Amino acid sequence: MSKYWSNSIKSVETYVPGEQPKGGNFIKLNTNENPYPPSPAVAEAIRCAADERLRRYPDPSCDSFREALAGYYKLDKNQIFAGNGSDEILAFAWKAFFEPGKPIMFADVTYSFYPVYCKINSIDFETVPLNDDFTMPVEPFFGSRGGVVIANPNAPTGSCMELEDIERIIKNNPENVVLIDEAYIDFGGKSALELIERHENLLVVQTLSKARSLAGLRVGFAMGDKDLITGLEKARDSFNSYTLDTLALIGAAAAFEDEEYFLGTRNSIIRTRGEFTDELRKLGFDVVESKANFVFASKKDIPALKIFKKLRENGILVRHFDKPRISNYLRITIGTPEQMKETLQVLKKLTQNHIDE
Numbered sequence: 001m002s003k004y005w006s007n008s009i010k011s012v013e014t015y016v017p018g019e020q021p022k023g024g025n026f027i028k029l030n031t032n033e034n035p036y037p038p039s040p041a042v043a044e045a046i047r048c049a050a051d052e053r054l055r056r057y058p059d060p061s062c063d064s065f066r067e068a069l070a071g072y073y074k075l076d077k078n079q080i081f082a083g084n085g086s087d088e089i090l091a092f093a094w095k096a097f098f099e100p101g102k103p104i105m106f107a108d109v110t111y112s113f114y115p116v117y118c119k120i121n122s123i124d125f126e127t128v129p130l131n132d133d134f135t136m137p138v139e140p141f142f143g144s145r146g147g148v149v150i151a152n153p154n155a156p157t158g159s160c161m162e163l164e165d166i167e168r169i170i171k172n173n174p175e176n177v178v179l180i181d182e183a184y185i186d187f188g189g190k191s192a193l194e195l196i197e198r199h200e201n202l203l204v205v206q207t208l209s210k211a212r213s214l215a216g217l218r219v220g221f222a223m224g225d226k227d228l229i230t231g232l233e234k235a236r237d238s239f240n241s242y243t244l245d246t247l248a249l250i251g252a253a254a255a256f257e258d259e260e261y262f263l264g265t266r267n268s269i270i271r272t273r274g275e276f277t278d279e280l281r282k283l284g285f286d287v288v289e290s291k292a293n294f295v296f297a298s299k300k301d302i303p304a305l306k307i308f309k310k311l312r313e314n315g316i317l318v319r320h321f322d323k324p325r326i327s328n329y330l331r332i333t334i335g336t337p338e339q340m341k342e343t344l345q346v347l348k349k350l351t352q353n354h355i356d357e
């Protein structure tokens with residue numbers, strides 16, 4: 001603590017990202033990264049662009065990337081905002097759409113960055129308890145005083161809402177923004193994108209970090225009514241006009257041109273998720289039905305922390321959250337079939353030893 005810090009920096013409890021080990025040969029199943037490399041078209045586009053053009057500032061309006069997205073999603077460019085990862089877009093959304101004194105709502109178990117954005121912006125929030133099976137309730141989100149934020153599929157649970165339920169929440173919050181954080185939507189959920197033409201209060205946020213294998217490039221985007229997009233632009237241009245660099249913009253556009261690669265890797269992860277879930281259940285784990293690139297699992301008779309440590313000793317990193325309701329769960333990212341096989345071998349041994357103990 002320094003006397004030079006502002007009060008808000010003194011009091012904020014910051015987000016803690018999953019471990020990124022510097023050395024060691026870990027199987028990394030702790031930050032929901034994609035186990036497959038990005039499309040070769042991305043590296044090629046970046047290589048070709050790494051030339052004297054870097055002398056110049058990037059395009060602050062990110063037009064070429066937004067045009068690529070507009071073509072892909074059949075939208076107008078003015079309905080799209082691009083940012084430095086979806087985290088940055090969330091940070092701008094808090095600034096642009098939420099007000100002190102008007103509490104926003106999100107689930108009690110959800111992406112742990114949401115309360116941090118609230119704290120740093122002096123925005124109050126109310127948490128809505130997930131149902132016992134970790135599905136998202138609907139009616140409790142009606143009539144919020146300041147706005148609603150829902151991760152769909154939710155993190156760290158992986159469970160996904162029906163679009164009709166999302167639309168009911170949007171309709172029942174006509175005075176406020178409903179932000180649907182779709183970081184994991186490509187792994188089997190139905191995007192709320194099709195609702196944006198009907199609802200001017202809906203903002204859909206997506207990322208290239210997960211299904212497009214580009215967490216390191218830091219690119220996310222938001223889609224919604226053009227007035228919401230202008231709000232995000234105002235927030236950005238009060239902070240830093242060039243949050244996306246030239247190479248990121250070019251690489252991100254290239255990722256959307258290689259549909260075959262995207263579908264291939266995405267479908268592999270969905271297949272591996274199904275197989276891994278079945279095997280975990282055979283070992284006696286409770287596994288939440290997931291539409292994301294991770295599963296949320298618990299073994300009632302073995303503490304999650306013990307499993308976490310055992311996996312780590314065997315070079316496998318997963319994520320454990322020491323938080324109410326979920327401290328006996330582990331979030332395990334879906335890797336390659338080989339990585340999941342190794343993980344299962346450790347888990348099998350552990351459950352067997354536990355029975356023998």
Ligand SMILES: Cc1ncc(COP(=O)(O)O)c(C=O)c1O
Pocket residue numbers: 031032084085086087088111151154155181183206207208209215219220
């Ligand atoms: C629900 C959710 N939203 C947003 C993000 C941020 O992703 P990024 O900033 O890499 O786009 C994450 C990252 O794990 C996430 O889990």
